[in-house]
Each structure stands twice: as structure tokens, then as C-alpha cells.
Amino acid sequence: MTLRRWMWCFVAIGLASLALAAAGRWLLAWPDDAVGLWTGIGAGYLLGALLFLLVPRWWRTHCDEMYAQPAGRRYLRALWPIMLGYSLSLFLSIFLIRRGIESVPLRALVAVLPALAIVLLMRAALRYLREIDELQRRIETEAIGIASLLVSVLYFAGGLLQKAKVIDIDSAAAMIWVFPLLCMTYGIAKMILTRRYL
Amino acid sequence: MSARPALPTPHPALLAAAGLAAVGMAWLGYAPDSPLSGDQRDFPGGVAIGMAIGFALMFAIRSIPSLRARVAQANYDTVVPAVRQRYLREFLPAMGAYVLAVLASLLLLKRIDAPALRALAALLPVLPIGFALRAIMRYVRNVDEMQQRIELESIAFAAALVSLLYLAGGFLQLARVIDLSASIAMAMVFPLTCGVYGVAKLVVAGRFR
Numbered sequence: 001m002t003l004r005r006w007m008w009c010f011v012a013i014g015l016a017s018l019a020l021a022a023a024g025r026w027l028l029a030w031p032d033d034a035v036g037l038w039t040g041i042g043a044g045y046l047l048g049a050l051l052f053l054l055v056p057r058w059w060r061t062h063c064d065e066m067y068a069q070p071a072g073r074r075y076l077r078a079l080w081p082i083m084l085g086y087s088l089s090l091f092l093s094i095f096l097i098r099r100g101i102e103s104v105p106l107r108a109l110v111a112v113l114p115a116l117a118i119v120l121l122m123r124a125a126l127r128y129l130r131e132i133d134e135l136q137r138r139i140e141t142e143a144i145g146i147a148s149l150l151v152s153v154l155y156f157a158g159g160l161l162q163k164a165k166v167i168d169i170d171s172a173a174a175m176i177w178v179f180p181l182l183c184m185t186y187g188i189a190k191m192i193l194t195r196r197y198l
Numbered sequence: 199m200s201a202r203p204a205l206p207t208p209h210p211a212l213l214a215a216a217g218l219a220a221v222g223m224a225w226l227g228y229a230p231d232s233p234l235s236g237d238q239r240d241f242p243g244g245v246a247i248g249m250a251i252g253f254a255l256m257f258a259i260r261s262i263p264s265l266r267a268r269v270a271q272a273n274y275d276t277v278v279p280a281v282r283q284r285y286l287r288e289f290l291p292a293m294g295a296y297v298l299a300v301l302a303s304l305l306l307l308k309r310i311d312a313p314a315l316r317a318l319a320a321l322l323p324v325l326p327i328g329f330a331l332r333a334i335m336r337y338v339r340n341v342d343e344m345q346q347r348i349e350l351e352s353i354a355f356a357a358a359l360v361s362l363l364y365l366a367g368g369f370l371q372l373a374r375v376i377d378l379s380a381s382i383a384m385a386m387v388f389p390l391t392c393g394v395y396g397v398a399k400l401v402v403a404g405r406f407r
Contacts, residue, residue: 159385
């Protein structure tokens with residue numbers, strides 16, 4: 001699986017979502033928020049595909065090489081069902097909670113359902129980390145370390161600003177964004193470290 | 199491995215001073231005849247509780263043999279004393295400055311109303327934390343290959359666990375199962391990561407030897 005093929009996958013999913021939104025709008029008479037949801041998903045995937053275009057060539061070839069190795073292939077094979085499961089469970093969880101669940105333990109269980117998929121993702125990532133060579137592992141763990149320090153300091157500053165009533169961030173959004181921010185910072189740190197070590 | 203793995207002993211005078219400071223803070227925070235009033239007591243009270251937890255942890259590590267062995271293995275066995283000393287010389291003053299910065303920031307925030315100045319006053323404690331982080335990064339760069347691997351894997355594990363915890367917490371908050379204040383949730387990312395990292399290190403170090 002090369003990055004270019006990933007890009008086309010994203011384009012295909014994005015266009016399919018937009019087509020679904022259009023069909024819902026003009027053929028199936030969906031409510032506005034369902035149409036908006038699928039338009040958002042489609043736009044998100046197309047934006048993601050655009051990001052693949054911005055990736056510099058040396059990074060693209062490096063990623064393609066990494067994912068061609070047995071460890072990388074195994075990781076990707078484990079990854080896509082998990083991500084699919086994550087999106088489905090996220091949908092299901094949001095849908096069920098919107099409909100309203102009276103019992104608190106049950107609501108808690110349904111709410112953390114998507115996080116279980118992320119547990120599997122981390123297990124796959126940990127296995128990948130154990131299978132790659134020494135230098136790559138060093139790059140990966142150092143990138144995660146730097147990302148974790150940066151994000152936690154950012155959050156610390158954010159918490160102080162929130163306490164001083166300078167900013168006002170919703171606490172659910174703040175908590176959910178730790179993981180995506182960590183992933184993004186990790187990606188950037190990994191690019192810089194790869195440049196330095198390889 | 200010897201029966202009592204070597205842990206460096208802090209200077210008795212330093213320990214006594216810290217104990218005295220903790221008792222003083224506890225008095226300021228909780229004694230009925232404390233000179234402070236109302237919410238002024240929160241800060242020394244919190245410091246006293248924090249120091250008590252610290253002393254309890256130190257006592258537990260020193261008196262429980264298996265824990266002592268683990269801590270020595272994870273932090274002291276392969277680290278060159280010079281590297282550790284340099285780290286402590288950079289890290290401890292940063293943490294001292296942090297306590298002072300929190301105090302200054304709390305006092306300033308009570309007096310300032312302009313948002314930009316409030317932001318500056320609120321961010322005051324981030325500066326010493328930045329210095330502490332620099333000390334940590336320098337330490338990780340200076341220890342030997344094996345110790346480096348232990349440190350990096352522990353940090354990676356802590357990052358994964360804390361972000362997973364926060365993801366689950368965020369979903370629970372959205373579903374109105376829990377109700378945490380945003381400022382506490384955000385500020386706790388850093389201490390939680392540090393705590394998980396410390397515990398993870400004991401496990402990772404045990405696996406490597």
C-alpha cells in the first residue's frame with residue numbers, strides 16, 4: 001500500500017460520502033443534519049487526500065519503504081479493520097446516546113465503546129514498535145516522547161488560562177483532542193527526527 | 199543483586215528542612231489559629247498534602263524491599279552519577295521556581311483585570327515547567343543507550359495510556375456520565391503523564407534486565 005494509493009482511497013471515500021449526501025438531499029429527503037453530517041465526512045476525506053499531496057517526496061518514499069517491510073504490512077493490515085470498527089462504533093455510540101439512555105452505567109459503556117477500538121490500535125502500534133529495527137524504534141519512541149511533552153505542556157498552559165478565565169474551552173472537547181493532537185505532533189516530530197537520523 | 203540496593207540518601211538537613219516546611223504549610227492551611235483566612239488557606243493546605251504524599255511515597259519506596267529494588271533498577275543502576283547530578287541541579291531549582299511562580303500567579307490574578315495581562319500572569323508557571331522539561335530532555339540525551347530505551351519506551355507508554363484515558367473521559371463527558379471542569383482536566387495531562395511514566399519505568403526496567 002503506497003501513500004498514493006491511500007490518497008486515492010481517501011478521494012473515493014470522500015466522493016462516495018458526498019454522493020450519499022447529495023442523494024439524501026434530493027432523492028431520499030433526509031433531514032438536514034444527516035445531509036450535513038455526510039457532507040462534512042466527504043469534505044474531511046477530500047481535505048485529507050489534499051494533505052497527501054502536500055507531503056514532500058522524500059517523506060513519501062520513506063513511508064512507502066517502511067510500509068513495504070513485513071512489520072509495516074502487518075501493522076497496516078491490523079490497522080484498517082480497527083479504524084473501520086472505530087468509525088462504526090463512534091457512529092453507533094453517538095446515535096444511541098442521542099436517542100437517550102436512562103441507565104447511567106449503560107450510557108457509560110456505550111460512550112466508551114469507541115475508545116475500545118483505540119485500545120486495539122495501541123496494541124497494534126506497540127507490536128509494530130517491537131518488530132521494527134533499532135534505529136526506527138528510536139525515532140518512533142523519541143517522536144512520541146517529544147509529542148507527549150509538547151502536548152502536555154500545551155494543555156498545562158491551556159488549563160491555567162482556562163482557570164484564569166482568559167479562554168473558555170468545552171471540557172469534553174479538550175479531553176477528546178488530547179489523542180488527535182498527540183498523533184499530529186508525533187507525525188511532525190517523526191518527520192523532523194527521520195530527516196536528522198537517516 | 200544485594201539485599202539493599204543503593205538509593206542515594208538525601209542530606210539529613212535537607213530532609214529536616216522539608217519536613218519543617220510541610221508542617222508549617224499544614225499549620226497555615228489547617229490550624230484553627232492560622233493567620234490566613236478562607237480561600238487563602240487553599241494554597242498552603244494543598245502544598246502540605248502534596249508534601250505528605252511525597253514523604254509517604256519516599257518512605258514506601260525505601261522500606262518495601264521489592265519496590266526499592268525496582269526503583270534502584272529503573273533510576274540508578276546504570277545512570278552515571280554525574281549525569282544524574284546535573285539533571286537534579288537543573289530539575290530541582292526549576293520545580294522550586296514553579297512553586298514560587300504558582301504563588302505569584304495566584305496573587306497577581308486576584309489584582310489584574312485586563313485579559314492580556316491576565317493571560318501573562320496565568321502562564322507564569324509554564325516557564326519553570328519549560329526549564330524542567332529541558333532538564334528531562336537533556337537527561338534522556340545523556341544517559342546510556344539502555345537507559346535511554348527504558349526512558350523513551352516508558353514515556354511512549356505513558357502518552358498512549360493518558361491519551362486513551364482522556365479520549366474515554368471526553369466521551370463520558372459528552373454523554374454526561376461525568377462532569378469534570380475543563381481547567382482541571384487540561385492541567386492534569388502533564389502530572390498524569392509524569393506519574394504513569396514513573397510507574398511504567400519500573401515495569402519496563404524490570405523487563406530489560
